[in-house]
Amino acid sequence: MRLRNGMWLPIEGKRVEYAEDVYTITEQPSGRALSLLCPTKHVRSRGDTLNLPTVTIDIEAVFDGVLSVEVTHWSGAVSRGPHFELFPEGKPQGDASISVSDKGTTLTSGSVSATIHPDQHNFDIRFHATDGSKQLTSLLNRSVGFVYSPFPSSPVQLDDMRQFKTYIFTQTTLSVGETVHGLGERFGAFNKVGQSVILRNNDGGTSSEQAYKNVPFWLSSRNYGLYIDTPDEIELEVGSERLCRVQTSVKGQRLKWYLIYGTSPKEVLYKYTTLTGRAGRVPSWSFGLWLSTSFTTSYDEKTVNSFLEGMAARDISVEVFHYDCFWLKAFHWCDFLFDPDFFPDPKGMIARLTSSGLTKKVCVWTNPYLGQASPVFTMAAEKGYLLKRQNGDIWQTDLWQAGMGLVDFTNPEATRWFVSCMESLFDAGVSAIKTDFGERIPVDDVAWFDKTVDPSRMRNYYSFIYNKTVYEALQKRYGKSEAVLFARASTAGCQRFPLQWGGDCESTAEAMAESLRGGLSLGLCGFSFWSVDIGGFEGYPSPWIYKRWVAFGLLTSHSRLHGSNSYRVPWTIDNDDQGDHSCTKTLARWTALKARLMPYLYAQAAEAIAGGLPLSVRAMCLEFPEDPTSWYLDRQFMLGSRLLVAPVFEESGEVEFYLPRGNWTNFFTGEVRVGPGWRKETHNFDTLPLYVRENTVLVMGKEGERRTVYDYLEDVEVRLYHTTAGAKAELVDSEGNERGTLQIDEDNLVIGKELLCGNPKIQVISG
Known part of the structure; x- marks a missing residue:
């Protein structure tokens, strides 16, 4: 969100109030926090304290190397959920101290400190290594405040806030040559400096500024990270308005973030994932080749067998076979029932498939929507399992599935029903779930079952509860370390529910590069495991694109052949070329290489999980x-x-x-x-x-x-x-x-x- 028109002029239509003074500094009883009262103009007399907004900045020592900063305008505003789950493995202890010197007031949290300038009229908060070896970032003049939109001509107008929106912002300084990375799976330039970024989950493909996985964490080349503790939509100007600052703004009356310092970027990620969680261990079989039916293709049991028999005949091992959308009846997605016209005996089919040795495991596609053509829709609507509009209607749309509703995971009964649907799939022999979609979550004219949640915060957070629900159901059935998803939508904390794949990419070299950039950025947000649609999802890959993508995809942590309206078995790409560099021979070689690398990969996977690091692709x-x-x-x-x-x-x-x-x-x-x-x-x-x-x-x-x-x-x-x-x-x-x-x-x-x-x-x- 832009606040200025160049360096000198305010932006039209908004009123910006900047914290100008640090009027008082109050030590909290815990001895681990300071509260700063910051008027929005310099206070030089008692009269200056009248008719004057203030901003409160609370700085707390969280654990070694981590400080939290919370900025509040009106503290009486309700802090509505949902909130991210922090410290899932427990909160570590850490030393904290407060000292005052001629340099100012310093709060220390182990290896990192914040120092507030001693002159109340000099707004200057410095974050630095405690030993003085490194300056990290700062909050300087006109870097903290709030915004009214539209511009109120009189404070009296603010008696009725229904006509106004309020945003809180901070601007942390960027040093010369500093680079910024992460913010989820972003497909543009790896270094985010110069970019405007909106953290809002969207189904926008890989060739756009939108992202399926928006994570409010960024990593600096100066060995610190910043985690913004809200699932709400966040707007960032990363050196794109004030070229020497990263501006973070959210709608509302408060903004909280954590500054995380480490002697290396690996240490920063370790501490960040201490806050938000680390990946669960995934089974070794999941590292093998996954083969999909593709999306809109026509297939039945005979088709599936022909694919797997063809792969076996060509010396290509398939560990997981994936049934994409059309295992379900058209217009019924997703009622979890195999289409009886194509799959009259799903349990027997899966048993025959796995017992044949052609594949070890079976995965099916799901999403959290329900088309109204399915009889299950009526049941779910009657029981209150679906999201509603504010007038009591079921929220419905014709985008994707006709008249579809959205499962309301804030309703415990709806969650239990959804888990029972998963269990019915497990009973049929399904071992893994592709949790597709979950991005376009409505924020207007909706009423969630849980009345305490803010709809705007649910758009990104929905991916967390959706994936958590399915992942924990898999763990309950198959064991803690045997659960594996193939998830598209994610946010902070979803790294706990592996794995994620890169979404819908085109069948081009450019899209392969886009996908890699997305994976690199996501990995810098604590996601250990990642995959991509080998060959590209949209379009028809030429043989050379397919083969180049095979080499790339078999050296990522997880490897899947998947497309949109064409199959991805190799012999369909080059008319079953028999040459030494055919698609078939190429796939066989790289699949075999990955199999040989498994002793290395699986040991490295354990290290990646323990450190909160990406296995592949690692920046x-x-x-x-x-x-x-x-x-x-x-x-x-x-x-x-x-x-x-x-x-x-x-x-x-x-x-x-x-x-x-x-x-x-x-x-x-x-x-x-x-x-x-x-x-x-x-x-x-x-x-x-x-x-x-x-x-x-x-x-x-x-x-x-x-x-x-x-x-x-x-x-x-x-x-x-x-x-x-x-x-x-x-x-x-x-x-x-x-x-x-x-x-x-x-x-x-x-x-x-x-x-x-x-x-x-x-x-x-x-x-």
């Missing part, structure tokens, strides 16, 4: 924060902490990528390149720039492995890349249990070989 700045270039790289990523991946976006196979400082070994050829520096290479379809970081002990499955679930300690291949004493690799089994550590000693020998079984192969690749 380069998380591993190389001291390299300024890493904060701008959005066409490459890290797969875990040891492997660098640069997808190819050109039909010719040409690709340019950046290697940070150190020795990097080409995974395929063993050639060593030394960074830092940019490189250009040309690749066919069986390779891409996949480089192994120096000092890596890489544990892989044996040559020829095609499965995703196997014994990760038997007959493995252990590769040593420029290793020195102390280099190590954690070992886990396919259930995620820790089995020990392989470590390099002073003589460059591997300690812990006895943990391996069968005929392990250890080789020095470079060193």
Whole structure:
């Protein structure tokens, strides 16, 4: 939201009140907080205190390295829900202190402090490392306040607030060269400086400024993050109005955010996910290839069998088969009933499918809507399971499904009914759920079952309760670590319910790059697992696009073939070409490579969960924060902490990528390149720039492995890349249990070989 017309003029139609003084500073009884009373003009006499709005700024030490800042205009405004669930694993303790010196009043929370300038007329709040080593950001002159829209000509008009909207804002300073990242799955430029961003969940595809996953958290290249504690719509001007500030504004009378400091961006993410939660562990089978029916295609049991038999005949293992929308009867979405005309025996069909060995698991598509053509709609409406309008009508729309209603998850009975629908699917043999949609949640003329919630806050928050409901139902049936979603809509905290995929992208190289940028941004918001529609969702991918996307998609944490109105089995893309670089051969190679990487991937997944980090796609700045270039790289990523991946976006196979400082070994050829520096290479379809970081002990499955679930300690291949004493690799089994550590000693020998079984192969690749 713009507040100024350039540097000097106010914007037309709005009245902006800025906090000008810090009139009083009050220490709270807890000894962990300060309350600042801030008039909106300089108070130099008693008369100046009359007819004068104030803003209250409460700063609290939360835990080590974390401060909260809450700005309030009128404290009597009701604080309506819903509210994000914070500290799901418990709140850590931390030391706090308050001191006063000639530099001002300082509140310290472990490694981070806030200092308020001693001159009340100099509005200046500095956030800095406690040891004085780093200035983080500040709230300076005219950086905190509230806005009336439209402009009231007299304070008397504000007796009736129905005619006015109020917004609270803060403007934190941006330093020279500082970059800003995150804010959910954003498909535009990786560095958000210069962008206006609205955090409002929308179904807008990947080629727009809208996002399915809006997360009110951003990460700075100066080793701090800022989490805005509201699910409401948030408007940010990231160096786009005041070029040296990040402005955050929300509708209402209060705004609260947390400033999170760490010595590295990894530490910032760890503390952020301490606030909002970390990903649950996902089963090893979910890392294998998922094959979909695609969206509007026509299929039945015979079609499904032909797909899976064709994949098996071509030596391509499919771990999960996914039934998209049309397992349901047209116009009935989503009443959770298989269309009897195409699937008369769903339980038997799924049993036949999984017992055949053609796939391990079955996933089905769902959404939280209900078309009125289904008899289930009438039942749900009568029982109050659907969202209503303010006059008591069921809220309905013809967008997507004719006359559809929306499940009201603020109604406990509706939630229990929805869970019972999930359980009926589990009874039929379904093991995973695609929780699609949940973005276009109405905010006007609606009445939720829970009267305490603010409809405007439900638009983003709905994705949290929707995904949580389904994820916990899966956990209850299959076990805590066997639950896995394929979710599209998300917000803060949804990383607890893995996994998420990138939404509707076109079948182009540009859309592949858009998707990667979205995944990188989401990963910097604590989401450990991510996937993408291989080949693109919209359109008909050409063979070269499909093959380039296969290489990219099989090196993300989770890999799914899915499209809109065309199938994604490889032989339909290139007329079943039999050549060595056909779509089929390409898919088989990359699927097999991912299977071989599972001992590494599953161990890295555990580390990612523990640290609140993305497994893949991991932004380069998380591993190389001291390299300024890493904060701008959005066409490459890290797969875990040891492997660098640069997808190819050109039909010719040409690709340019950046290697940070150190020795990097080409995974395929063993050639060593030394960074830092940019490189250009040309690749066919069986390779891409996949480089192994120096000092890596890489544990892989044996040559020829095609499965995703196997014994990760038997007959493995252990590769040593420029290793020195102390280099190590954690070992886990396919259930995620820790089995020990392989470590390099002073003589460059591997300690812990006895943990391996069968005929392990250890080789020095470079060193």
